[in-house]
Amino acid sequence: MGTVYRKTEKGQTEIATRQNHLTLKLRSALIMVDGKRTDEELMRMIAPPAEEALQTLLADGYIEVIGVTAGRAASARPAAEEGPSTLPPAPHKPVEALRQQAVRFMSEQLGPLGDNLAVKMEKAKSWEELHPLLVMAHRYIADNRGAATADAFRAAFLE
Incomplete structure (x- = not known):
């Protein structure tokens, strides 16, 4: 299963203004979060330790979970679009x-x-x-x- 993230308003503001002065590594990871890629895909793109970077962004409110895919071949649509039956x-x-x-x-x-x-x-x-x-x-x-x-x-x- 893969988790899909999107930037929160705080994350979007950080990309636009750099007001919180994220490290280059965290900023790069934040830029890659697009609401479509799963965490598995993101971890292949982000420099190690990628999982730690995603968790920091999540914990600090820059990104949020919007869906979970059933597998690699499954759609990564956000849960909100799929409805409660998912x-x-x-x-x-x-x-x-x-x-x-x-x-x-x-x-x-x-x-x-x-x-x-x-x-x-x-x-x-x-x-x-x-x-x-x-x-x-x-x-x-x-x-x-x-x-x-x-x-x-x-x-x-x-x-």
């Missing part, structure tokens, strides 16, 4: 409980590496806001803790 059904647990458990799991597995994403997850008020962040957390866990831990996360929060 999200899996909301879990039977209240979103607040699910969010708290997911943040705890992620913090235990990733420590400070997951802090930026945990902050975003804590702000999610609905399943529509939380789901793309859970997908992103799953990818982080897979990349940093391995498939078995990522599978446990997916089973607990995405299925």
